[in-house]
Structure formats: structure tokens, C-alpha cells
Amino acid sequence: MTSAPHAGTPRVATLPAPDGDGEIVLLSDGRVSAIEVQESGEPLVALDASFGPAGALVRAEVALRLQHAQELLPDGLRLEVVEGHRHPADQQRIIDTYAREVLAEHPGVDAAELEVLTSRFVSPIAVAPHVAGAATDLTLADENGPLDMGTPIDATPEQSGGRCYFGSPDITPEARALREVLAHALGAAGLVNYPTEWWHWSYGDRYWALVTGAPAAVYGPVAAP
Numbered sequence: 001m002t003s004a005p006h007a008g009t010p011r012v013a014t015l016p017a018p019d020g021d022g023e024i025v026l027l028s029d030g031r032v033s034a035i036e037v038q039e040s041g042e043p044l045v046a047l048d049a050s051f052g053p054a055g056a057l058v059r060a061e062v063a064l065r066l067q068h069a070q071e072l073l074p075d076g077l078r079l080e081v082v083e084g085h086r087h088p089a090d091q092q093r094i095i096d097t098y099a100r101e102v103l104a105e106h107p108g109v110d111a112a113e114l115e116v117l118t119s120r121f122v123s124p125i126a127v128a129p130h131v132a133g134a135a136t137d138l139t140l141a142d143e144n145g146p147l148d149m150g151t152p153i154d155a156t157p158e159q160s161g162g163r164c165y166f167g168s169p170d171i172t173p174e175a176r177a178l179r180e181v182l183a184h185a186l187g188a189a190g191l192v193n194y195p196t197e198w199w200h201w202s203y204g205d206r207y208w209a210l211v212t213g214a215p216a217a218v219y220g221p222v223a224a225p
């Protein structure tokens with residue numbers, strides 16, 4: 001899953017993709033932290049009620065792109081965004097909680113391996129897309145509320161038996177079809193998925209830059225107003 005870096009070589013932190021096709025680059029991979037940030041200075045804005053009651057904060061361009069994705073969805077479906085910008089203290093609390101769970105499952109792993117395993121579910125703080133206002137946790141909803149996407153939002157790999165991975169082959173055809181609808185709209189709007197979490201989509205952060213080949217990220221850590 002991880003290899004010790006040679007001098008000057010970023011750490012590789014990857015997982016085999018669950019459908020057997022390629023690999024997932026984790027947020028703890030050194031190629032993510034090596035991406036430069038050319039901060040745009042864009043403000044955080046609150047998403048309106050068409051995205052659900054959370055009123056999540058995201059960068060202004062992310063909000064526009066989510067609006068575009070919303071418009072690309074089939075009639076009767078909408079995006080329900082449950083979280084956007086996250087305070088670094090909240091990010092750290094999630095890291096600490098999940099790292100304890102990982103350690104209980106894998107006693108004896110060293111600190112580097114623990115960081116890699118933990119990053120399947122929560123990002124290292126330095127590259128955290130939510131802390132940059134670049135990421136949203138979201139799902140699809142219809143007039144009756146959120147739909148069954150195969151797992152609840154925030155199911156860990158352990159809790160979900162890996163079904164939280166976007167490409168999990170172990171979900172129903174209905175949930176698979178809904179994940180594809182989500183990916184079609186958000187991908188067309190320029191957001192990228194973190195493949196270990198079907199609900200996590202971002203634009204402008206370092207992971208986005210790595211996936212899209214952009215020369216730099218445009219959002220680094222930002223404080224909420």
C-alpha cells in the first residue's frame with residue numbers, strides 16, 4: 001500500500017481500485033502534498049437551500065460549479081450537501097478518532113502506515129480539501145429526501161465493508177446507477193471524487209490538481225468568516 005520514499009522521491013500511498021482496474025491515490029501520497037498552491041483568495045459562500053438545509057460554506061467558484069452540476073441532474077433529482085468548509089480543529093478531531101479505530105484494527109502499525117491507512121477516510125490536515133473550502137460531502141435526493149447510494153455518508157471502509165469506495169462492486173444496481181448519475185453531473189462540472197468515499201467531491205484543491213493535471217491548486221487552507 002505504501003513504499004518508503006527514496007531521497008527526493010515523494011511517498012507513494014495507493015490502494016488497488018476495488019473493481020481491479022488501476023489504483024487509488026490516497027490523500028497521504030507525497031504527490032498530493034508536492035502540488036503547489038497558488039491561492040486565488042476567493043471568498044467562502046454559503047450554499048442556498050436548493051442544496052438542503054446545511055448551508056455549507058464553499059469557495060465561490062465551487063458553489064457555481066455545484067449549481068451547474070445541479071442543473072445537469074435528471075428531473076426530480078437534486079444535490080443534498082451535508083458539509084463543506086471544515087475548521088482545522090474539526091479535521092484534526094476526525095483524524096484522531098479514526099486513527100484510534102485503525103490502530104485497534106491494525107495493532108503495531110507504525111506512524112507512517114497509520115497515516116496512510118487513516119487517509120482512506122480522512123485527509124491529512126496539510127492537504128485537507130474541506131479545510132480549503134474546496135470539498136463537499138453530498139448525496140442525491142428526490143422529493144422524499146436522500147436516496148440510497150449504497151452506504152450512509154461517512155461510513156468508514158471498516159463499517160461499510162469497502163462499499164464506501166465509489167467503485168465498489170458490492171452495491172445494488174440501483175445504488176451503482178445513482179453513483180454514476182452523481183459522477184456524470186459533478187464530473188461535467190469539473191469536480192473530482194475521492195475514490196474511497198462516493199460522497200466526497202472537490203474542486204481547486206491539491207488532490208483536484210493532481211487528478212486533473214492542473215499546474216497548481218487554487219485553494220489552500222482558509223478561515224471561515
Ligand SMILES: C[C@@H](N)C(=O)N[C@H](C)C(=O)O
Pocket residue numbers: 027094120121122123128129130135137154194197200
Ligand atoms: C471524514 C470524511 N467525511 C472526509 O471528509 N474525508 C475527506 C477525505 C477529508 O477529510 O477531506
